[in-house]
Amino acid sequence: MPEKTAPAPSGILLIDKPGGITSHDVVARARRALDTRKIGHAGTLDPMATGLLILGVGPATRLLTYLVGLDKTYEATIRLGVSTDSDDADGAETARADASALAAVTDARIAAGVEALTGQISQVPSTVSAIKVGGKRAYDLARAGAEVELKARTVTVGRFDVVARRPSTSSGTEVGPGIEAGTIDLDVVVDCSSGTYIRALARDLGAALGVGGHLTALRRTRIGPFEVADAVTEIQPDAAHHLRSAAAVAADVLGALPVTADEARDLRHGKRLVGAAPRLGATATATPAAIDPDGRLVGIVERGGDDLKSAMNMAEDAS
Missing domain, CATH: 2.30.130.10 (PUA domain)
Structure with a gap:
C-alpha cells in the first residue's frame, strides 16, 4: 500500500520578530521551516520594530482577515528634539531643536501633549508607510522623491502612558537636572486600535511641544488576546508543534x-x-x-x- 502523505500544516503561529528584518523575511523563514508556500501574516512590523507577528499557515490563512483589525499594545521610545523624514530612527534627520526649546519641555507639558493624543483622535499616517496612494505604496513614492499627502484617519488610543523620561544616549550638553541639550527620551506604553501609527504619535507629540520627535524603538507586545510572551523567537523545522489550531x-x-x-x-x-x-x-x-x-x-x-x-x-x- 502507498504511504499516506502527511497533512499540510495548518494553524496560527505566534512569532517574536527580531529587529533588522522585514515581516516578509519572517514569512519566508516560516515557509522554509514548514515546507509550505501558503503562509501570510496579520499586520506588518517595520524592520526596526520587534515583537508579536501573527502568521496564518495553510488553510488557516483564511482566518487572518478576522485578526488584522484587533487592537494592539506597543512599548516604544520617543526621542524629543529631533525630527526625521520617516518619523523613526531609520530616517534622515530633518530638524533639531535648540537647547532653550528643549529646556522648556516640562513634565506637565509632556502630560498635556500625551493627553491630547489619547482617546479618539484624527491622525495623519507617516509618509513612509505602506498605505497605497494611486495604487502605489506611500513609502515607494516618498523614496522616489514624490510629494505624498496622506489623508487623516480616525484612530483610538486607549492608553498612552509615559513610564520613564531620561536624556538620550547621544552626546550633548546638560542644561538642567537630567536634561540633555540634544534630546529627551520618553519610554511609553500605548494601547491602540488597528491602523494607529506609533511613529505618528511620536511626530505629533514632538510637534505639539515645539521640538520635534521621532521613534527610536518599537516593540509590539499584544494583538487582541495574543501576547508576545507566548510567541516563539526562532522558526525551527519543528515549528509545526507551535501551531495553534484554527x-x-x-x-x-x-x-x-x-x-x-x-x-x-x-x-x-x-x-x-x-x-x-x-x-x-x-x-x-x-x-x-x-x-x-x-x-x-x-x-x-x-x-x-x-x-x-x-x-x-x-x-x-x-x-
Whole structure:
C-alpha cells in the first residue's frame, strides 16, 4: 500500500520578530521551516520594530482577515528634539531643536501633549508607510522623491502612558537636572486600535511641544488576546508543534458557537441554520466561530435574517 502523505500544516503561529528584518523575511523563514508556500501574516512590523507577528499557515490563512483589525499594545521610545523624514530612527534627520526649546519641555507639558493624543483622535499616517496612494505604496513614492499627502484617519488610543523620561544616549550638553541639550527620551506604553501609527504619535507629540520627535524603538507586545510572551523567537523545522489550531484561535477572537454534526455538515455545504440567529446572544461577537462536536472549526457564521449562514468555511480536514 502507498504511504499516506502527511497533512499540510495548518494553524496560527505566534512569532517574536527580531529587529533588522522585514515581516516578509519572517514569512519566508516560516515557509522554509514548514515546507509550505501558503503562509501570510496579520499586520506588518517595520524592520526596526520587534515583537508579536501573527502568521496564518495553510488553510488557516483564511482566518487572518478576522485578526488584522484587533487592537494592539506597543512599548516604544520617543526621542524629543529631533525630527526625521520617516518619523523613526531609520530616517534622515530633518530638524533639531535648540537647547532653550528643549529646556522648556516640562513634565506637565509632556502630560498635556500625551493627553491630547489619547482617546479618539484624527491622525495623519507617516509618509513612509505602506498605505497605497494611486495604487502605489506611500513609502515607494516618498523614496522616489514624490510629494505624498496622506489623508487623516480616525484612530483610538486607549492608553498612552509615559513610564520613564531620561536624556538620550547621544552626546550633548546638560542644561538642567537630567536634561540633555540634544534630546529627551520618553519610554511609553500605548494601547491602540488597528491602523494607529506609533511613529505618528511620536511626530505629533514632538510637534505639539515645539521640538520635534521621532521613534527610536518599537516593540509590539499584544494583538487582541495574543501576547508576545507566548510567541516563539526562532522558526525551527519543528515549528509545526507551535501551531495553534484554527478552531482555538477563532474561538478566542470571535467566540465559539457549538454546532451539531448535522449542522456542521449543512454549513459546510452552504446551507443555512434555519431560525438559529437567536443563538448569537451567547457568543462574543456577531460573527462567531462554529465549532463541531469534535472541536474542529466549521467556519465563521453570521446572521441572515432569523437564520445563521456561513461567512467563511473551513475544509473538514484543515480545521
